[in-house]
Amino acid sequence: MEEPHDQFAIRVRDLVVGFGRQTVLDHLSLDVRRGEILGLVGASGGGKSVLMRTIIGLIPRRSGTLEVMGRQAGGHGRGAAMAWGILFQQGALFSSLTVRQNVQFPMRENLVLSQELMDEMAIAKLEMVGLRAEDADKYPAELSGGMTKRVALARALALDPPILFLDEPTSGLDPIAAGEFDALIKTLQKTLELTVFMVTHDLASLTTVCDRVAALADGKIVAIGPMRELLQSEHPWVRAYFHGKRSQMLQHEMR
Numbered sequence: 001m002e003e004p005h006d007q008f009a010i011r012v013r014d015l016v017v018g019f020g021r022q023t024v025l026d027h028l029s030l031d032v033r034r035g036e037i038l039g040l041v042g043a044s045g046g047g048k049s050v051l052m053r054t055i056i057g058l059i060p061r062r063s064g065t066l067e068v069m070g071r072q073a074g075g076h077g078r079g080a081a082m083a084w085g086i087l088f089q090q091g092a093l094f095s096s097l098t099v100r101q102n103v104q105f106p107m108r109e110n111l112v113l114s115q116e117l118m119d120e121m122a123i124a125k126l127e128m129v130g131l132r133a134e135d136a137d138k139y140p141a142e143l144s145g146g147m148t149k150r151v152a153l154a155r156a157l158a159l160d161p162p163i164l165f166l167d168e169p170t171s172g173l174d175p176i177a178a179g180e181f182d183a184l185i186k187t188l189q190k191t192l193e194l195t196v197f198m199v200t201h202d203l204a205s206l207t208t209v210c211d212r213v214a215a216l217a218d219g220k221i222v223a224i225g226p227m228r229e230l231l232q233s234e235h236p237w238v239r240a241y242f243h244g245k246r247s248q249m250l251q252h253e254m255r
């Protein structure tokens with residue numbers, strides 16, 4: 001039975017995206033429920049980033065429909081920019097701007113606010129992600145990997161978006177920092193009632209923070225559901241991904 005539309009933050013139908021003669025996404029359909037943390041896995045080069053970038057309007061689609069928070073996507077502009085926050089893989093902070101200025105960047109681009117209010121908002125966002133007010137005057141080169149991710153997260157949350165896109169948020173972090181970052185995402189998702197769309201290879205993240213996991217193979221979503229269901233999937237790529245030697249070893253160690 002079809003679920004009512006307002007349950008979904010993102011609806012993708014029959015999406016086709018390609019470059020030249022290469023088709024990357026081939027009639028892909030996917031629903032992301034409001035308030036869930038959805039993890040996306042797929043082969044390297046399989047199109048995870050392309051899917052995310054197409055949803056946020058950075059890559060044009062050849063055909064198919066996209067709906068974000070009940071609105072047909074395609075139009076860019078202010079409304080779209082405020083519907084989501086994005087954490088790119090490398091953190092991607094502006095190196096010449098301080099932490100405070102990085103967090104304020106989307107505010108300056110999209111809102112008309114006094115400097116005083118933006119300063120207060122930036123500090124509130126930094127505290128929300130577990131950083132201190134003293135960190136606001138640092139430059140990106142002065143931050144650890146974990147702090148960089150947190151600043152990028154604070155910037156992604158600057159406009160209080162209902163949807164958060166995360167591209168491999170724990171990559172490059174040691175297991176302790178990765179676990180702390182996962183816990184932070186879970187807490188923020190609960191307190192801010194966010195919908196989180198997360199591309200990740202991190203089995204610990206998939207197991208501990210994701211409500212559902214979607215697997216992308218051959219340009220399509222070939223399996224979707226809670227992690228325990230994905231582990232039962234008969235799809236050859238999904239089986240190879242979760243039951244290959246390396247995954248088995250990690251899962252064994254996680255028990």
Ligand SMILES: Nc1ncnc2c1ncn2[C@@H]1O[C@H](COP(=O)(O)OP(=O)(O)OP(=O)(O)O)[C@@H](O)[C@H]1O
Nearest residue numbers: 019022024042043044045046047048049050051199
């Ligand atoms: N702007 C672009 N122009 C041409 N080809 C592109 C472009 N962006 C992505 N591609 C191609 O699309 C395919 C999917 O790339 P994508 O970055 O989405 O993979 P991915 O699943 O995110 O991989 P990874 O896990 O390694 O990050 C690749 O073959 C890539 O070369």
